Amino acid sequence: MSSVVARVQEHEDLLNDIQINSKVIEESVESIGKIVDTALNHCNRNTDTIENIENRLLAIETDDRSKHKEKETIKQMQETITDLKCRSMKSNLIFSGLHFQQNEICEAKIQDFLESELGINYRVSFGNVHRFGKPGLNGVRPIVARFIYRRELEHVLSQTYRLKGKRFGICEQFPPEIENKRKELYPVMKKAKMVGKKVKLVRDKHYINGKPYNNTTASKKQTTEDRDVLLNNKFSFTINGSPPIPPRRFKRSRNDSVGDESEKSILSTHM
CATH class of the missing domain: 3.30.70.1820 (L1 transposable element, RRM domain)
Incomplete structure (x- = not known):
C-alpha cells in the first residue's frame, strides 16, 4: 500500500511540474507574441517613413528639374537679350x-x-x-x-x-558682357599674332587660323605650339644674324685630360 501511495505522489509531483512548465511556456509565447506585434508596428511605421522620404525625394527631384529648366530658360533669355543688344x-x-x-x-x-x-x-x-x-x-x-x-x-x-x-x-x-569676354581674349590674339597665326574676333568668339578657339581645352595646346614656334624663330635668328653661342662648360675627368694631351702630341708630330 505504501508503494502505491509513493507512486501516486510521484505522479502528482510530475503533473505539478508539467503544469508549471506549461504556464512558463504560455507566458513565453505571450511575451514573444507581444514582441512580434511590436516589431510589426515598428515595421509598419518604418514603411510609412520610407514612403514619406521617397515622396519628398521625388518632390525635390521634380523641383530640381523645374529649376534647371528655369535656369536654361533664363540663360536663353539672357543670350537673346545680349544678341539684340x-x-x-x-x-x-x-x-x-x-x-x-x-x-x-x-x-x-x-x-x-x-x-x-x-x-x-x-x-x-x-x-x-x-x-x-x-x-x-x-x-x-x-x-x-x-x-x-x-x-x-x-x-x-x-x-x-x-x-x-x-x-x-x-x-x-558691344554690350558690357561681350566686351568683358573680348578683353579676356585680347592677350590670346596678341600671342597668336606674334607667332604668325591668322586671328579673327567676332563678337566674343575668337578664331585662330579659321578654327574656333576654346579657352578651356585649346589653351594648353596653343601655349605649347607657340613656345615651339618661338624657340624655332629664336634658333633661326641666332643662326642667321647673331654670333654663335659658346658651348656650356662641363667638368672634365683626369682621363679626358690625359687623352687630350696625347691627341695634341700626335697632331704636333704630324704637323
Whole structure:
C-alpha cells in the first residue's frame, strides 16, 4: 500500500511540474507574441517613413528639374537679350581721345577727325553722334557714332592703322558682357599674332587660323605650339644674324685630360 501511495505522489509531483512548465511556456509565447506585434508596428511605421522620404525625394527631384529648366530658360533669355543688344550696336563705333569743347557738335567733330586723321575726304552719313559713358584716360568721355551705311563703317575700321602711336582710338561698340569676354581674349590674339597665326574676333568668339578657339581645352595646346614656334624663330635668328653661342662648360675627368694631351702630341708630330 505504501508503494502505491509513493507512486501516486510521484505522479502528482510530475503533473505539478508539467503544469508549471506549461504556464512558463504560455507566458513565453505571450511575451514573444507581444514582441512580434511590436516589431510589426515598428515595421509598419518604418514603411510609412520610407514612403514619406521617397515622396519628398521625388518632390525635390521634380523641383530640381523645374529649376534647371528655369535656369536654361533664363540663360536663353539672357543670350537673346545680349544678341539684340549686339544687333542694336552693330552700326556703332566708339571714338576715344577727342578733346571736349563747350557747345561742341559731335558729328562735325567726327567728320573733321575722319578727314584729318584717317584721310577720309567724303562726308560720312551718321544717324546719331554723342558722348557717353565715363571719362577715359585723358579725362574726356568717348563719342559713339551710329553709321547709316555698313560699308562706310568698315572703311573707317580699315583705316584705323593710321592711328598707331597716337592718343586716339576707334573700336566697335558691344554690350558690357561681350566686351568683358573680348578683353579676356585680347592677350590670346596678341600671342597668336606674334607667332604668325591668322586671328579673327567676332563678337566674343575668337578664331585662330579659321578654327574656333576654346579657352578651356585649346589653351594648353596653343601655349605649347607657340613656345615651339618661338624657340624655332629664336634658333633661326641666332643662326642667321647673331654670333654663335659658346658651348656650356662641363667638368672634365683626369682621363679626358690625359687623352687630350696625347691627341695634341700626335697632331704636333704630324704637323
